Amino acid sequence: MNNSDFDWKPVALVPLLALLVFPLIGSGSTWLTLTVAGLAMGLIIFVIASGLTLVFGLMDVLNFGHGLFIALGAFVATTVLGSMSDWTQSDELWRNLVAVLPAMLVAMLVAGAVGLAFERFIVKPVYGQHLKQILITMGGMIIGEELIKVIWGPQQIPLPLPEAMRGSILIGDAAIEKYRIIAVVVGLIVFGALVWTLNKTKIGLLIRAGVQDREMVESLGYRIRRLFIGVFVMGSALAGLGGVMWGLYQQTVTPQMGAQVNVLIFIVIIIGGLGSTAGALIGALLVGLMANYTGFLAPKVALFSNIALMAAILLWRPQGVYPVANR
Amino acid sequence: MSANLLTLSGVHTHIGPYHILHGVDLVVPRGEVTLLLGRNGAGKTTTLRTIMGLWRASKGTLTFDGTDITALSTPEIAERNIAYVPENMGIFADLTVRENMLLAARGAASEKQMDQQRLQWIFGLFPPVQKFWNFSAGKLSGGQKQMLAVARAIVEPRALLIVDEPSKGLAPSIVNNMIDAFAQLKKTGVTILLVEQNFGFARRLGDSVAVMDNGVVVHSGSMLALSEDAALQNSLLGLAI
Numbered sequence: 001m002n003n004s005d006f007d008w009k010p011v012a013l014v015p016l017l018a019l020l021v022f023p024l025i026g027s028g029s030t031w032l033t034l035t036v037a038g039l040a041m042g043l044i045i046f047v048i049a050s051g052l053t054l055v056f057g058l059m060d061v062l063n064f065g066h067g068l069f070i071a072l073g074a075f076v077a078t079t080v081l082g083s084m085s086d087w088t089q090s091d092e093l094w095r096n097l098v099a100v101l102p103a104m105l106v107a108m109l110v111a112g113a114v115g116l117a118f119e120r121f122i123v124k125p126v127y128g129q130h131l132k133q134i135l136i137t138m139g140g141m142i143i144g145e146e147l148i149k150v151i152w153g154p155q156q157i158p159l160p161l162p163e164a165m166r167g168s169i170l171i172g173d174a175a176i177e178k179y180r181i182i183a184v185v186v187g188l189i190v191f192g193a194l195v196w197t198l199n200k201t202k203i204g205l206l207i208r209a210g211v212q213d214r215e216m217v218e219s220l221g222y223r224i225r226r227l228f229i230g231v232f233v234m235g236s237a238l239a240g241l242g243g244v245m246w247g248l249y250q251q252t253v254t255p256q257m258g259a260q261v262n263v264l265i266f267i268v269i270i271i272g273g274l275g276s277t278a279g280a281l282i283g284a285l286l287v288g289l290m291a292n293y294t295g296f297l298a299p300k301v302a303l304f305s306n307i308a309l310m311a312a313i314l315l316w317r318p319q320g321v322y323p324v325a326n327r
Numbered sequence: 328m329s330a331n332l333l334t335l336s337g338v339h340t341h342i343g344p345y346h347i348l349h350g351v352d353l354v355v356p357r358g359e360v361t362l363l364l365g366r367n368g369a370g371k372t373t374t375l376r377t378i379m380g381l382w383r384a385s386k387g388t389l390t391f392d393g394t395d396i397t398a399l400s401t402p403e404i405a406e407r408n409i410a411y412v413p414e415n416m417g418i419f420a421d422l423t424v425r426e427n428m429l430l431a432a433r434g435a436a437s438e439k440q441m442d443q444q445r446l447q448w449i450f451g452l453f454p455p456v457q458k459f460w461n462f463s464a465g466k467l468s469g470g471q472k473q474m475l476a477v478a479r480a481i482v483e484p485r486a487l488l489i490v491d492e493p494s495k496g497l498a499p500s501i502v503n504n505m506i507d508a509f510a511q512l513k514k515t516g517v518t519i520l521l522v523e524q525n526f527g528f529a530r531r532l533g534d535s536v537a538v539m540d541n542g543v544v545v546h547s548g549s550m551l552a553l554s555e556d557a558a559l560q561n562s563l564l565g566l567a568i
Contacts, residue, residue, distance in 0.1 A: 005463065202429070202436045209419045209430055216417035219379055220431050221405035324421065 010282045010321035017286060021293045029173035034292045040180035042288025043187025044249060048242030049265040049272075049280045050194055051235015057211035057275020057324060059228045061123055062130055065137035066265065067258025068144035069115055069236040073107035073243025074253040075152050078159050080106050088162040096162035100244075107244045108237040114144070115236020119229055141262075145255040156254045159247040183245055190238065194277060207231060211275040211324050264291075267306050271313045273320025282321050286313075329393055332357040332487055332518045333378070338387035340377045347373045349542040350387065355487070355535075360509065360519045362529040362550060364564060365539035371522040372414055374539070375491050378520075379411045380404045392486065406433075410480035414491040414522075418472050420465025424456060427464050431479040442483070452508045453478045470501035477505070481512065488512065489520045494528045506531050526564060530554045538563045 018035050025031045052066045080103035081088050087099035122140045126132040161179050168175040198204035206227055210217045214224045246261060247253040268287050272279025287306050294305040313321060333355035340348040348370050355361045363371050376382045378389060380401040389397045396404050405411070410431075419427050425438060428446075435441045450457035453474040459467060464475060473493060480488055493509075494502045502525070509519060509532050523529045529536070533550035546553075546563050553559055 005466070205422070205426055205430055209422060209426075212419050212421055213417060215381060215401075216413070216419070217430075218401040219381070219405055219411045219413070219417065221402050221433050223400075223402045 007322070010279070010317075013321070014282065014285045014289070017289055017293075021297070024297055025293070027173075029175075030296070032171065032174035033176060034296055035289065036176050036180050036184070038289035038292035039285060040183040040187070040288070041249070041291060042285035043191070044183055044242055044245045045261070045264055045268055045288060046281050046284035047187055047190050047245060048239050048261065049268045049284055050190070050277055051231070051238045052265055053269040053272060053275055053277065053280045054207060054211065054231050055228070055235050056269065058207065058214060058224065058231055059127065060130070061127070061228075061232075062133045063123065063137045063232075064134055064262065065118060065122070065141035065144065066235075066239055067260075067262035068118070068141040069111040069239035069258070070243035070246060070261050071145065071148055071253070071255055071258035072114060073111045073240030074159065074247030074257060075148055075157070075243075075255075076107040076110045076240070077103040077244040077247055078152070078157050078253060081159070081162070088160075091163055093164040096164045099162060100165075100248075104241050104244050107240040109240075111240025111243070112233045112237035115233050115239075116229070118236065119232040123232070141259065145259070148255045152255075154255065156252050159251055159253050161248055161251060165248075179248060183249060186245060190241070191281060198277060203227075203230075264306065267310045269320075271310050271320055273317075273322040273324055275324040276320065276322040279320050279322035283313075330356055332392055333520070334390045335374070335378070336388050336390070338374070338377060338384045338389060340373055340382050341385045342373070342382060347542055348377065348384075351377075351539070351542070351544055353537050353544055353547070355518060355520050357518055358513075358516055359534035360513055360521065360532050362533035362536045363520065363522045363539060364524075364526070364529060364536060366565070367524075369539040370542040371539055372491055373542075375411070375413075375489055375520070375522060378404075378489065379409070408484070408486040410485040410488050412476045412480050412488075412490040412493070414495065416472050416476040418464045418467075418476055420463070422464055423461055424459050424464050424467070424475055425461055427475060427479050428456070428482050431482045434483060445482070445484075449478045449481065452511060453504075470497050470504075473497060473501070473505070474508075477508065481517070484515075485517055487518045487520065491522045492524060493521060494523060494525045502528060526560070 022031050025034065048070055052063060055061050055063055081099055084099040087095045090096060118140060122136055123133070126136055165179045165182060168177050169181070198208055206217060206222055210224050210227060217224050243258070246257070264287055268283035269280055271283035271286060272281070286309060290305050290309050291302060294302040317323065331354040335351050335353040338348055338351040339346070351370070351374055353374065363374065365371050373382065377384050380399055384397055388395055391407055391409065396407065419430070422430070429435060429438055429441065432441045455467070455471045455474055456478045459471065464472065467475060477490065477493065493505050497505065506528060513519060521529070521532065530550060536548060536550045536553050537544045538546040
């Protein structure tokens with residue numbers, strides 16, 4: 001009856017999936033490489049999706065424009081890193097990090113600021129109207145993409161990894177790309193910060209309560225709309241950070257990259273249970289692993305695999321792996 | 328200072344196309360326990376939700392402690408030291424009992440900043456709140472949840488406590504516990520407005536009473552007078568006690 005009753009079954013799905021595919025892959029080194037790649041991809045997706053799931057949980061807002069902040073973050077990174085080529089081309093990791101960290105911070109600031117405007121001018125007029133939310137936020141993303149083309153041009157822009165982040169580390173016969181390890185570390189730091197904020201601060205307590213029953217939170221005297229704006233801005237900033245990470249992962253950025261990732265993050269938050277941060281993490285890890293395993297084992301079904309994963313999870317738990325109480 | 332803490336004058340409420348309240352006139356005297364009675368669908372819950380601003384009054388005025396609160400938002404109304412326990416109790420099931428209580432303590436950023444003396448007093452009123460302090464609120468029984476809901480509402484001193492059907496679905500021993508708790512709360516000077524279906528519960532607690540039917544208050548007066556008038560009870564509530 002106490003908190004030790006935490007439901008571990010969804011958590012167990014991640015190692016279970018990894019172990020199930022091991023005999024199919026055959027080679028231990030290939031399996032390790034794919035698993036680390038899947039975890040890195042999953043954690044990047046989690047960084048992007050964590051804000052979106054809270055935005056939906058708090059105010060029932062379906063923001064299909066979330067992808068805009070991903071693309072924006074990535075394009076800002078091309079500008080910041082492009083202006084620091086002396087640092088990115090250095091062989092020393094610390095000099096590379098001196099370039100990447102400001103790129104991430106500026107991307108978060110720009111995505112957060114645009115997120116604030118997006119919420120005030122696009123989302124606010126359609127509170128409580130799901131169909132209009134879908135249409136107007138998708139419209140907002142299309143306009144945002146066009147503005148990105150105006151500023152950075154319509155073409156694909158390379159976003160090369162800084163020098164010391166390229167290449168692989170050998171663990172036995174397995175080659176693990178350095179950047180994937182960095183992505184895992186950054187993803188875990190963001191997850192840790194989110195967990196700490198949500199569980200150890202009053203603001204976090206309010207967010208968790210608001211996701212369950214926003215009317216009751218208001219009845220206790222808290223202005224949930226202000227809280228929502230804060231969460232929307234933070235979610236946009238995290239999407240900007242995720243955009244930098246995703247851009248460096250792909251090493252190219254396009255104005256449409258946000259729309260492409262949008263599909264994955266909606267799968268993630270549906271698998272996780274709308275409004276659930278822990279669920280978003282599990283969903284993101286499953287999606288990341290599934291994409292990498294099927295990409296290796298059966299490339300032709302790779303695109304379909306995550307939809308199949310979502311369908312299977314929903315057959316097991318129709319509200320997602322961690323449904324939010326009272327919703 | 329007015330003798331009435333809360334006054335509703337000619338309050339109408341629409342929910343979508345439905346006209347629920349048809350001009351409610353209600354006074355809640357300061358420092359007393361007022362019972363709002365009536366059959367299902369009479370408009371009692373709608374009246375409470377309208378007081379809290381969860382549904383907007385389309386006509387009429389609501390005055391709290393001399394201030395017009397008709398147009399205020401729910402948080403602004405709650406900030407005037409009005410606590411509300413809805414019919415579904417509004418417990419945050421995914422949070423612990425401690426977190427539910429901390430959330431309601433607006434002045435405290437952490438458990439340490441909560442008024443420990445008041446907390447001990449609340450534990451005395453509702454022992455399960457202390458017993459299950461670090462337990463998930465969603466796992467509590469119905470009676471324990473109701474105790475938590477009321478405990479949460481009074482975690483800080485309130486001027487008005489509004490509770491929707493506190494005895495609903497509770498075992499008789501828990502109902503007695505609730506009655507004792509409300510009686511103790513009343514002694515602290517807090518004004519209480521209760522919606523109740525259980526007339527036995529209402530009779531033991533109420534100083535004044537208002538009976539609703541079809542979205543209007545059809546009777547108001549002292550609880551003593553109503554409890555001694557079987558014919559009136561029968562005509563207003565369909566009771567034969």
